[in-house]
Amino acid sequence: MKKILQIISDAPLFNGLSEEQLNDVRQISVDKFCDKGKTIFLEEDDCNGFYIVADGKVKIYKVSFEGKEHILHIYGPGNPFGEVPVFAGRKFPANAQTLLKSHLLFFPRTAFVDLISKNPSLALNMLGVLSMRLRQFTVQIENLSLKEVPGRLASYLVYLSQEQGRTDVVTLNISKGQLASLLGTIPETLSRILTKMNQQHLIDTRGRNIILKDLSGLEDLAEHGKLQ
Amino acid sequence: MKKILQIISDAPLFNGLSEEQLNDVRQISVDKFCDKGKTIFLEEDDCNGFYIVADGKVKIYKVSFEGKEHILHIYGPGNPFGEVPVFAGRKFPANAQTLLKSHLLFFPRTAFVDLISKNPSLALNMLGVLSMRLRQFTVQIENLSLKEVPGRLASYLVYLSQEQGRTDVVTLNISKGQLASLLGTIPETLSRILTKMNQQHLIDTRGRNIILKDLSGLEDLAEHGKLQ
DNA sequence: CCAGCGCCTTGACTTAAGTCAAAAAAGCGT
DNA sequence: ACGCTTTTTTGACTTAAGTCAAGGCGCTGG
Numbered sequence: 001m002k003k004i005l006q007i008i009s010d011a012p013l014f015n016g017l018s019e020e021q022l023n024d025v026r027q028i029s030v031d032k033f034c035d036k037g038k039t040i041f042l043e044e045d046d047c048n049g050f051y052i053v054a055d056g057k058v059k060i061y062k063v064s065f066e067g068k069e070h071i072l073h074i075y076g077p078g079n080p081f082g083e084v085p086v087f088a089g090r091k092f093p094a095n096a097q098t099l100l101k102s103h104l105l106f107f108p109r110t111a112f113v114d115l116i117s118k119n120p121s122l123a124l125n126m127l128g129v130l131s132m133r134l135r136q137f138t139v140q141i142e143n144l145s146l147k148e149v150p151g152r153l154a155s156y157l158v159y160l161s162q163e164q165g166r167t168d169v170v171t172l173n174i175s176k177g178q179l180a181s182l183l184g185t186i187p188e189t190l191s192r193i194l195t196k197m198n199q200q201h202l203i204d205t206r207g208r209n210i211i212l213k214d215l216s217g218l219e220d221l222a223e224h225g226k227l228q
Numbered sequence: 229m230k231k232i233l234q235i236i237s238d239a240p241l242f243n244g245l246s247e248e249q250l251n252d253v254r255q256i257s258v259d260k261f262c263d264k265g266k267t268i269f270l271e272e273d274d275c276n277g278f279y280i281v282a283d284g285k286v287k288i289y290k291v292s293f294e295g296k297e298h299i300l301h302i303y304g305p306g307n308p309f310g311e312v313p314v315f316a317g318r319k320f321p322a323n324a325q326t327l328l329k330s331h332l333l334f335f336p337r338t339a340f341v342d343l344i345s346k347n348p349s350l351a352l353n354m355l356g357v358l359s360m361r362l363r364q365f366t367v368q369i370e371n372l373s374l375k376e377v378p379g380r381l382a383s384y385l386v387y388l389s390q391e392q393g394r395t396d397v398v399t400l401n402i403s404k405g406q407l408a409s410l411l412g413t414i415p416e417t418l419s420r421i422l423t424k425m426n427q428q429h430l431i432d433t434r435g436r437n438i439i440l441k442d443l444s445g446l447e448d449l450a451e452h453g454k455l456q
Numbered sequence: 457c458c459a460g461c462g463c464c465t466t467g468a469c470t471t472a473a474g475t476c477a478a479a480a481a482a483g484c485g486t
Numbered sequence: 487a488c489g490c491t492t493t494t495t496t497g498a499c500t501t502a503a504g505t506c507a508a509g510g511c512g513c514t515g516g
Contacts, residue, residue, distance in 0.1 A: 062366070062369070062370045062373075062374060063374075064370075064374035064375070065451055065452045066452075068374060070369070070370065070373045070374055072366065072369060083359070084359045084362050084363055084366075085359075086359070087352065087355040087356045087358075087359040088355075088356045088357075088359035088360045088363065089359070089360070089363060093362070093363045093366040093367070094366055113352070116348070116351065116352070116355075117348035117349075117351075117352065118348070120344070120345035120346070120348070120351065121345075123344065123345075123348065123351035123352075123355070124315065124341070124344070124345065124351075126355060127315040127316075127344075127351070127354060127355060127358065128315045128316045129316075130315075130355065130358040130359060130362060131311070131312045131313075131314070131315040131316035131317070131358060132316045132317070133362055134312050134321070134358060134361055134362060134365065135312055135316065135317060135321045137362065137365035137366075137369065138290070138300065138312075138321040138322055138365075139321070140369055141290070141298070141300060141365065141368055141369060141372065142290045142292075142298065144369065144372040144373055144412070145290075145298045145372055145412035146290060146291075146292035146296060146298055147292070148502065148503085149502080149503075175463070175464090176463075176464065177463070177464080184372070184373035185503075185504090186503085186504065186505090187463085187464070187465085188464090188465080188466085188503090188504080188505085189502090189503055189504070190464095191464060191465050191466080192465085192466080192503090194465095195465080195466090207512090223293055224293045224294075376472065376473085377472080377473075403492095403493070403494090404493075404494065405492095405493065405494080413473075413474090414473085414474065414475090415493080415494070415495090416473090416474080416475085416494090416495080416496085417472090417473055417474070418494095419494060419495050419496080420473090420495085420496085422495095423495080423496090435482080
């Protein structure tokens with residue numbers, strides 16, 4: 001297990017804080033260990049703080065009335081989540097559950113707000129985090145409403161390629177079922193589209209490894225939003 | 229034209245600031261007057277500040293490769309927009325255009341960041357604004373991916389009913405074409421669904437006035453996401 | 457090595473919603 | 487009130503993607 005102070009100082013949210021400020025942050029943090037599949041909070045739950053993933057993986061998701069699930073984010077080490085109700089409204093806007101055995105840091109609301117009030121750079125960091133989220137949501141909404149599923153998948157593959165720094169092959173770090181939910185579709189549809197992309201020599205799927213045979217073709221598809 | 233200081237002190241973003249702080253805010257604001265249909269900024273434009281609507285109406289929207297438009301927000305007096313790149317990334321994530329002749333206040337990036345650093349309550353207000361936006365986006369994504377168009381329309385009508393404080397009738401303050409774009413669909417589809425809702429005695433459309441004949445039916449539809 | 461289980465794929469079918477085209481209705485300035 | 491534009495509606499048709507059901511693949515553990 002990494003030292004807590006190390007985890008905190010590695011998190012982008014606390015970037016550029018002084019040793020002393022980092023220690024203040026550490027003081028208010030509370031450890032929380034969760035097994036795989038543990039629900040951390042549910043939409044509409046009252047919130048008294050937010051979390052940072054120290055280790056493991058967490059999904060943030062919405063569920064429809066019929067029980068269909070749409071994954072909004074999957075967060076790994078260093079990522080904060082559940083901050084929205086700290087600053088507005090008090091209730092979580094979505095659900096959170098661990099995908100792996102995880103170690104979380106919990107930051108109580110009032111203590112954290114105090115800290116922010118005293119540290120302008122922490123406030124600016126948090127504004128940066130929320131702004132990045134808004135940017136990502138903007139892209140997600142664009143994808144959902146202006147692109148078809150093949151375009152969304154292509155966007156995701158291009159994103160993975162940048163994320164993983166490779167132009168030849170990418171590795172999915174989630175199951176295809178979860179990927180379908182992240183793209184706003186269902187496993188059957190995703191599977192059919194992967195098959196089509198194989199046929200068109202855009203990619204070559206080898207389980208969770210996807211060989212990018214035509215990256216510029218994928219970029220095109222991500223841009224235009226339609227297959228063929 | 230309302231006095232600028234009045235506009236500023238009425239905006240939620242500057243809620244609870246002292247007289248002196250409000251004056252500081254005023255000092256850095258720059259007036260901008262726009263005709264109807266004026267593009268304020270385009271996605272990917274470099275940003276050197278954000279805006280608040282003093283008077284008029286502004287749409288924030290994305291455009292697909294084929295030119296199809298999806299409206300993300302429509303903002304009226306008191307609403308800030310274009311804040312994301314002030315705190316992260318520097319480029320606007322979407323486009324902004326006036327829907328009416330409008331009066332905007334522009335806040336230059338560096339001066340505003342200075343102000344925030346000195347005023348913790350301003351920082352917290354801004355965190356609140358961004359958090360509310362994230363909450364709204366979460367709902368939008370839920371609507372787009374987990375509900376069908378009738379469900380989204382019902383949600384919007386219920387929202388309008390709360391907004392306007394009436395349970396009997398609501399008034400659209402945008403055209404049906406714009407509403408279609410806001411709901412992530414096209415005018416033809418929206419028109420057909422309005423007709424269906426009329427037939428099912430959920431509503432009665434009278435131009436831009438919509439009589440809510442069965443509000444609990446609409447709430448049901450908004451929840452379940454399917455018509456019939 | 458095989459059984460059993462979850463994950464993924466495939467097939468046949470249904471359906472919500474988009475496209476294209478045209479008509480009807482509503483605004484708007486003169 | 488008139489002619490003009492813009493917005494909204496309607497109809498016929500196409501299509502992307504969802505549903506339901508069955509089968510295959512690849513694990514892990516006995």
